[in-house]
Structure formats: C-alpha cells, structure tokens
Amino acid sequence: MQLELKNVSYTYGKGTVFEVNALSNIDLAIEEGQFIGIIGHTGSGKSTLIQHFNALMEPTEGKVLFEGEDIWGEKYDRRALRSKVGLVFQYPEHQLFETDVLTDVAFGPKNQGLSKEEAEARAREALVQVGFPEKFYGHSPFELSGGQKRRVAIAGVLAMNPKVLILDEPTAGLDPKGRDEILDQISYLHDQRGITIILVSHSMEDVARYADRLIVVNDGRIPYDGTPREVFAHYKELEKIGLAAPQITYIMHDLAAKGLPVDVQATTIEEAKKSILEALAGKGAKR
Amino acid sequence: MGIIKAVKLCFDYMKYGEDDSKIEKVRAIDDVTLDIKKGDFIAILGHNGSGKSTLAKHMNALLVPTEGTMWVDEIDTSGEEEIWKIRQKAGMVFQNPDNQIIGTVVEEDVGFGPENIGVPTDEIWSRVDDSLSRVGMLKHRKKSPNRLSGGQKQRVAIAGVIAMRPECIVMDEPTAMLDPTGRKDVLRTVHELNEKLGITVILITHYMEEVIGADHVFVMDSGHIVMQGTPREIFTEVDKLKKYRLDVPQVTELAYELRKSGIDIPAGILTREELVEALV
C-alpha cells in the first residue's frame, strides 16, 4: 500500500475552548497508480485531509504511513517525503517567485539537492509534461496568462518527480478549454508515468470523467468511498451534504422513471449516449 | 437607446518592456457595437483574455474607449464631469470577493458607496437595511467580512452596489472563485434583483450553466463580439462554441451527441426536462 491513514483525527486548537474536529477517525488506503477524486463542500475537511498526505499537518491522533513507514516516526525524513508526495495547492500560481519560468520550476529539484544542471533538466522535462511551450521558458512567470501560470506552478511540483500528485482544484478560475486542457494533461501523466493522482474538485462532472475512485468527505469523515458509479448512486444522500451527482446521473434517472430502460449508473456523456442509443434501439426493435 | 450602448467601441493598451519601453499596442476590444435594453438579464461569455472584462470596465467608466463611444443611460462615458453619476448608475461587482470589500464590518461596507455619493445618514441606514435583506445577508450585518464564505462576501458586494440605487449591475466573473453552493446563491440573488427590482444585469462568466436564464447572450473572442442571441440560439452551435474555447452544459452536449447519432430531437436543448421530454 502506497499511502495509508490509520484512525487519523485532527483537532484544531486542541485543549482550548475553541476545539474543532476537522477530521475524525479516518481510515484510508491508497494504492499506487490510482486516480482518486476527492469531493466535499467547503469546510468539509478535505483540505485538512490532503495536507496529512505529505506531512504538512500532523494528525492529533492516529498514523500516516507512506510505503509502510510511519511518516511521523522519529527519524523519518519528511522533506524527502514531500518530494515523493507532491501537493499542488489551489491557485498555485500565487507561489511563483523566480525571474524566469525555468528557474522557478527548478526550485523544487534544487531543494532536493540536485545540481543546477540536473534540476534544470528535470524542470524542462516537467514543463514538457504539462504542455508548456518552450519559447516562454526564459519569460518572467508574472507575464504569463492565467492558464500558463497554472501550468508552470504544476510543473514546479512535478519536477520533483513525485510518486503521488495531489491537486487541490487545479482548474479553479480557468475557462472551459483551459479546464479540459489541464485535466487532460493530468490524466496523461497518470497514464504515461503511472503517478498516483489525487484530485480535489468541486466539479462532479470532472471527477466522474477522470477518476476511478471517489472519496467523499463530509464533516471530517468519509461517508462514501468507491467508483464514481457506486458513489453517485447515492445522489440523494449526496445532496443532503451539499453535493450532487453529475447532470447526466439526473437525466438517466429521469429517463428510467419514464420507462426508458437506460443504465442509471452512467456518469459520463459517452456512457449515457451509448446507453440511451441502445435503449432507444431496443424499443424500436420491439415495435 | 438602451441603458448601455456601445458604438464601434475599440480599446488599445500598451505593453511595456522591462526597460519601460513601449513594445506594442494591443487591441483588447475591437469594433464592439451593442445596445442593452433596460431590465434585461444579459450574459457575456468568453474565454480568459477574450476582452470581456475590459468591456465590462467600460460600462462603469473605469476605462474609456480609445475609439468609438459608450453611453450609460444616455451619458457619454468619455466626459469627465459625469463620471460619478455613471458609476452610481452602473454598479460593478468584481471577481475576487476579498479585494472589493472595504469595510471591516458588513454593514459599514454596504454603506460605503452611499457615503461616497453624499446620501444623508438616515437614508444610508435604510438603504443598508434594505440592500442587506434583499441579498439575504441581514443577519450577518455585524460580522467581519473575513468570517464569511466566498458566496456570502459576493452577496455583500452586491448589496453594496444596490445600496447606491443603480440602474444596472455589471458583474465581472462574480462566481469564478466560488464553490458550487456559493455560485448558486449569488446567481439566485442576481436573478431576484433583476425580476423584483427590474435592475439590468450584465453577467460576465465562463460557466455555461449560468447563462441559461439570461435574456440575451453575447460571446466574445479576441476583442470581438462573435456570436449573440438567446441562450438556445447560442447553445445550438456546439462546435462553434468549442472553437472559442467555450463549452455547453452537459445536457446540451448529450442532446447534441444524440442528434448527431441520428436521434430525432430538437437542437439547442437547455434543461434536463426538455431532453427527457424529447426522448420519451
């Protein structure tokens, strides 16, 4: 098992009157190579959860294991861990600071102790992987467009060669095409490099399309954990906790209710299209 | 003439090099002509960098055209003397909720605009009460804005605008930084203001679902208005929208795909009820 949380709880302001439980007794195991979607409304505890994955936060109770080792063990190298478990925060372009794109992306690898040349080689590789055009490598990151800045920032984490890549709403504020481009790039990384992806998103449509496992966070707990089809089958319960299913799910349920024998668990447009066409053809044949 | 009218509007800005030398002139808005009817709910769609925000800033005289003319309620925005009148008539809500709230207490922020235009104290209070209750934030009036969610902050910003008794509200991607719940709340609030107070709304966005309830939609690309019409007319042209880096709601896309596969359903389906109706 690559990443494991064992009975993890996190309490803000422990021991004061302001005690707030952000996470309660979380048990979670993440296998190498999974594409995981994390959904939950604002304040559900999902940000706290992902910061436990790379030791930015220490659980007040329980254990976090990476490749079987306790990351809060006495001699554990947590800085090294952070390059293995990369975390891209929301609006990551706010962390850019260098005078040119290449140097900024090389910041992570340099911190890992690589030489300037090695670090830059890694940076180039990462920039290619996020689809950033080479002619801008020497530009100041502050002059780029929003979408390009975002790519540079993601490359900055990717250049550390992480085995797990966590992204907190990587598409926030981007236009539809920009959203698709970033998500396709992430999905490509997952397929080509076999990186474990953990994607935090507010878009049910996006997680349904890309993730093979969905984790729902609510009130510091994980009420649902399964494939998108399984999780979205609970769409009524999801609504109660401020979430929803993709629009497609609702359409399929409506159609089924009207007597069209479609697959109600379809969550993407492709699945829905296929199922509706089959159902309509079946109906036609009977006539 | 409508509440907002632009004729052959162009806007250029200069790009500067690192040594402050002028590198090039960039045309952000190119030959835009539009006429917005009072009381309408207008949506302006466009990808990032299409010029839609620049256009929005012209409606509040934050920018003035390089060429062509912009009128707000029949006042030419290039005249210096009526600038405060224009800004009172066309209020503006921006993208980042944190960077537009000035007050350290919700109600004081809502009072900021009326204070600036010299509204008497008693009336400021009644306007603040009224505006806050219209956006559903009355019970948070004494709170610090820092303790509100993004959607709540945007609603405070909207209250701040309607406290100035504007003719129209120009909203520059007000939901881009919000979560789905916040987005829904803000959108519902704006629709209510449009329906109940008859305030003209100009909503700039790239969330396709937010456009469905609009009376008229403009699509912008590289400074031009490239498409316009009702939401249904716009969403019929799925391929064209994708060319402009945009998208359509999932329902519309599914209907479009089914239509392409030879299923006999009407073009430009917007809601799931319509689709279900057409299929069964």
Add this chain to the structure above:
Amino acid sequence: MRNITIGQYYPADSILHRLDPRVKFLGTLVFIISLFLIKGVAGYVFVTIVLATLVRLSKVPFGMMLKGMKAIIFILIITVIFNMLFTPGEAIFTIWRLTVTREGVAQAFRMAIRLSYLIIGSSIMTLTTTPNQLTDAMENLFSPLKVLKVPVHEISMMMSIALRFIPILMEETDKIMKAQIARGADFESGNLIKRVTNMIPLLVPLFVSAFQRANDLAMAMEARCYHGGEGRTQMKPLRYEKRDYVAYALMLAFAAASVCFCVFGGGWI
C-alpha cells in the same frame, strides 16, 4: 490565523461598545499616561480596580485580552530581567557578577504591571471599537491638523484598509509558506543570511499578491464612487450622547486621582 487580536473587534452589546470612539480613544490615552504617573501600592490597587471594572463592563472574555499579551511576552521578560539586574540599590543576592537589588525587583514589578496593563487597556479599546469607528475617531480628533495640510482623511482611510487586510495577508502568508514547504523549501535551518535568502520564495509572492490586491481594491473603490473625503457623508457620524459626557467626567476624575497618587503616593513600591 484570522483570530489575531490587534484591530480585531469583538462584537458584544456593552456600555463600552456603545461609547463614542473618541471617548474611548482619549480614555485610553489618559489611562496609559496615568499608568506612568501613579506611585505607591494604593495607586496600583486603584488602577487595578479601574481596569478590572472596565474589563467586566466590556463583556469581552478576559482570554481575548490575554491573547494580546502573548505578542509582548518576550519584551516583558527582557524588561523585567534588565530592571532587576541593572537598577542600583540595596543588594538582595548576587550570582557571579550579577546583582539583584531590592529596588530592581520593585522596578521590574512596576514595569511588568505597567506594560501588561497598557496592553490590556488598549485591547479593551480595540476589542470594543470597530477599526472603522476608531479611524473615524482619529479623523475627527485630528481634523484641526487639516489646516496644516495634513491629509487626515486619507491617513485614516489607509489605516482602516490596512486593518481589514492584515488578517487576509496573514492567512496568505501561511498558505504560500505551506506551498513552498511542499516544494522542499526550508524556512527553519541555516544561519541568518541563509534564512533571509530562504525567505525570498515567501516574500516575492506575498508582495506580488499585495500589489494585486491594492490594485483591485483601488478599482473597486473607484467603481463605488470613492473620490476622497470631499462631499462624503457618514453612515455612522460621531455624535456625543449623555453617556459620553458622563464618561468624560469619570475620565477627568480618574486623571485627577492619578495625579494625586503621583504627588502623594510613594511607599515602598
């Protein structure tokens, strides 16, 4: 991070919350001055009673005020140590070359009380007064300076904006710091020079963001018709009520009492 005490208003319905901010501002000044005037046990007992009464009247939990103390605990300790060691007088005991004197202990005790009362006193003001009210009060009290071309309105507007953005920037600092730590940045080890250079990945983004915010905010203010103090009305104009005059009277009595303690006080402390 958003819970820092400075400039952080604590909403409650108390007589102190309702007082005119000018009264509270001047009152705080009088209190601070009197802290350095009074002498003698009786004097200290007197201010303690006054302060305790104010704390009670404010309806703000005492813990909130102690939070402000955390920031100065270091200064407090240094002051105490210096006063204990370097005040000449009758020696109590000597370790190595350092002598603790009776006068030193007394002086240290006095300074500790003054400093902590100063912090508590001023946090009563900031906790019961919104930053906007406070800047209004200052604008009003300093308005005679306008004759001397001092931009009183602009200064007070700047202060109130700063107060609004401090918590936001603090949170942002925290966020950027975490993001850079996730990229392997090290903010803790190394010598002084290394530590300073290590701060660059934190400071540059912070400045960029602060400028961006300033830009946005200026635009938002303009869009809402802000054009300086001219022709501006006030939502919460300052008007003295009966209770404010009573407060002024009490303040005067307090000042007189402090002067008395200064002149007639004394004793061993």
